[in-house]
Amino acid sequence: MVYQGKPSRGCQMCRTRRIKCDETKPTCNQCAKSRRQCPGYRDEFDLVFRNETQATEKRAQRATKKALAQRMTKFAPSSTPEPIFSNGEDSSANSSFVTSQHLSMAQYGRKNQQTPWTGLYSLLQKPQMDLDGQATCHFLSNYVLIPRQGNGRGFHEYVVPLLRAEEVAPHFKAAFDACAMASFANTRGDQLLVERALRIHSKALGAINIALNNPDIIKQDSTLASILLLGLFENITTRNLGMLAWGPHIRAAIQLVRKRGRKQLRTKIGVALFIAVRTQMIVHTLSTAKPPLMQAEWWLNSDSVRDTYASQCQRLGIRTGEIRAEVNRLMSQLPRNMQSVEAMKDLIRQAREVDFECVRWAETLPDHFRYRTILWQDEIPDADYSQLEVFPGRVDAYPDLWVASIWGMMRISRIILASVVIRCTAWVCSPVDYRTAPEYATARRICVENITDIIASVPYQLGWFSTRKHLFQQDSLSGFACGEDDTYKSLSGYFLTWPLACIQGQDYTTDIQRTWARGRLTYIGKHLGVSYALMLTQLQYRTPSMLIKMDGTMANSPSVNVEKLLSMKVAKPSEVLPTMPMAPQLFRQQMFQGQPTVLLTQHAMSTYDDTSPEGD
Template identity: 45%
Template sequence: MVYCGKPSKGCQMCRTRRIKCDETRPTCNQCTKSRRQCPGYKDDFDLMLRNETTATERRAQKSATTTRKRQQQQIGQGTAATAARRHATPALQHMVKSSALQPALQIPVETRASCYFVSNFVLVPRQGTARGFMDYLIPLLRAQGTADTHIRHAFNACALALLGNSRPSADGGEEMGDKAVGEYTRALSATNTALRDPKTAKSDAVLATVLLLGMFESITAKKIGEFAWGSHIEGAIQLVKARGRKQLRTKTGLQLFVMVRRQLIIHTLTTGQAPIMGVAWWMTDAVNDPVATALQGLCLKTSDLRAQVTGLMTTTTTSSPSSFPSSFPSSSSSSTSPQRTDLVLALMRRAQSLDQDLSAWMHSLPPVWQLRTLCWHDGNSVPPDGDYSRMEVFPGRVDVYSDFWIASVWNMARTTRLTLASIIVRCAACACAPVDYRTTPEYATAARVSADVIEDIIASVPYHLGWRGGRGMGGDGHRGGHGEEEDMSGFACGEDGGIKSLAGYFLTWPLACVMGQDHLTDAQRAWVQGRLRYIGDELGIRYAYILCQMRKCIPSMLIRRDGLIAQPYPIAHNFEKLLSARQAPPAASYTMNPLQQRETMQKEHFERKRSELLAKASETTATESIKKAIEKFLGV
């Protein structure tokens, strides 16, 4: 028994006829006019409650009958299909099987690669900020449409290469690699054609294409000699120079300018060259994000300072390098002259001042820029053989950030501090020569700062690579997502969670700087190499493989080079000639060439020491056998 709402109070005849009843009693006027017998009205109880049991049973029986008939039809169809397959020919059976295995929808590999690249590299800012990466690509590609243009070919090359590196077995990595190289070749040809046209040479699309070509090199690099990233970045710098200040008037132009400035910082810190056009030209009226822009200004000043220090250490003539300020005294041929020492100390004080500015920048960041320590990894997961390269997290602190972009800016500041520390130590070594530079207070301070910065960079790596916790630290380990952190930027396609190739791309430069530091422990170096291999294997950034092969120690190798150059040899500044000095003719002021004279001096020193030892052995009461043993040891 159910309540079915307010029923009609009319007579049964009017309700059956579905007309309005005037409810006249005892007989309604509608029945009287139509000459029908009025059946009367129901009482109030029957109006409110109605018995629906019979109707419900009837509907249930009807539904069961319909279901039974449908099942019988399906069984009959399945039996007929089975019989048809049993009596079909082998060719027909193969055709049926092939059609059953064929997927319903075939997505072109170019489309899948494009979506994969955008979901891994194009970072779009949120909440009205400017914290994005390559977000200018989307409007530029839409403006070009589906035409075969240089930017479309460059984009396809990067997308196919990234997908092929990340999923080599599932999607046919070798085939996609060949397609990527073909797209890269077409992009180079189309870009050269566009550069020859004055109307398109300075366009946003051409500059974006050159940056994509440089990224393609980072994605596909296999050998150091084949790595052409620097040439593409130098081309982008020349394009920005030719475009002038008017490129900053548009949003896309400003984004491209800032992108090139970021690549310029890495390029100058890597090569030791000064920023072309000077620091002021790159910083004036080019503010995308105020906090990041302030840091990039300090990074460019560091690049300029490092170029000046390198020029001073590699100059043996009496004239100052052109990059030095006119207020500095000229360097002399003597590495210990007072003028040269004053110049070195002035450069060292500039490096210390820049390091203080960087430290102040870190402490003045707004709350959204601040990092948070997620946990401390106690190192219980170290393999029994002590192979740190297989560990996801290095024992110590693990930090998390608001998003990848902010974490990359932090690491740029840290790598700049490492560069400044090496500059300070180089200057201290030059100023205190021939005293061991490791006894100076500047070396002690730089060593402490470098060790702390290395720990900070290592603590940021797990966040980049998707690690959000671990066993034994108060919770279960999990990957993907960003935990309690609210991302300030998101990817233009796909989900924001999980490990992204952009995170590995951001990590390659900081890990490269860490790899070459004197203050890196053996365990840290093994772990960094393991993370670089992981970035190359899993995230598709093959440039990380090249970084694993690098063998350098900064600043000790630079200090040793500076010491070799400072030797008073006429051709000491030219390493190529110095290495071939054995076949070189003697210099004008020497009877022998420099290396021959050095070998002669070493031989005379050895003969003098041997004579002294033999004299002491003769004066003592040593036996004849002991004296012969001494002579044999000395080669007499």
């Protein structure tokens, strides 16, 4: 092979423009100054081992430059919604693995040589038509989102390199097989395959218990990935009250991340796992009203930031969780007096400040992070809203599924902050009707606006535009590890279960909006294989009104040491009431059924309790 010179370590954009790159991470200053989207840097492996011909290199660079130019054009600000029409070009480079047509993963890898995960797509060299192979392909094409062009837009991307390891860890392989078979069984509606998935799950629990007892294995990437997959398994199957079954796995993953320390951020897989746990931790914190175990500074250090805008949104989510947990702690124990009233006013001020930061975050986003309104859906007289794909009103489109999920997190944070303001206002105003306060009108408007925004994002996330490409089509900066990218994906349903459940239980959601949201959850559970969504449709709660009524009952509790309570800045998880706005009987459950999983989590939690030192 002819020596081609020392490979450049610059970002893709600077190499394409043939200018000097300062190699600043995560985004080079050259791209920032010219207001270009920095696609990131090549993998260290690709810098050492280059296996492309010069012609292949040039073709890939031309495709990357063209895709970036198209994306910047399609997402330029527009005063009026305009449909985006396809340019008629062949899109086979973006959709590559179709099992039924016997197109191999190796071919997919060759078509996407410029991704940071180069070579990982050759996981399956031949089409696997047996059940295990079909389940594997189904999971990779529905739950594993791979970032392209060096960006950080991925989800479960760590699964592929762990599966391609020379020696795949048996506990990770069992956990992966359990998730793959469960998802495959749900979409096919095959009870025999569900039972098979449960047997594999039992095997995975035993293997992970062995790994947790081995000090050399417990800190490995495969162990943490296995814990995350077990949490996903609970959401897919919903064997044990959904959130109550998923929560212990997330708490165990948080403890493992804490023990692994900063060394885990030295590898690409370690960073991907850390971000995955951080994302799940935020969802768990906001949905259960429990405080995060560590503050935002610990979770969002410079080594763990792959996308600045996503990290800023997650920081706001963590701060929202801290405020909500503090409200729960004080309201569950404080009597109503002048000192406690001032404490509540201070929490209202903090919630407003974080909400303002959320608004500022949205206003300062670059074009490649913004959504567009594509069309307006007219009302349909006498329609069954539980069956409609699109709710009357706006229909928005996003650069990709990952960006849509980030926007969803921000909107849920704003709804929670507004609910906190209303709740604290009601506590301060009591016995006067809190709905007469000016704070109530503003907070209610924020809830209504964000509910509308979430509803407008659902059709895009559930693949509505995939059959209407004459309305909207774009090249995505992320793609699934297997299969066609523009088909219905289980991951989109997985992302949407929490936002849809949140607006379903909001006081400020209209009856037809609630019916529509419940119908979308039913669709996700029955057609996309996320059974957890079906359980959420059965919940009958309203927030913040139910919480306000509960707060009025707690305010009559015996007097406590107010100064001591107010001096406690951070509440321990055990001191916060689990006041997720669900049906009250769910919170009386001490732990979900399924003893092996409980023992697994208790072992991890006891191994890494809150007093253990952080790993180096």
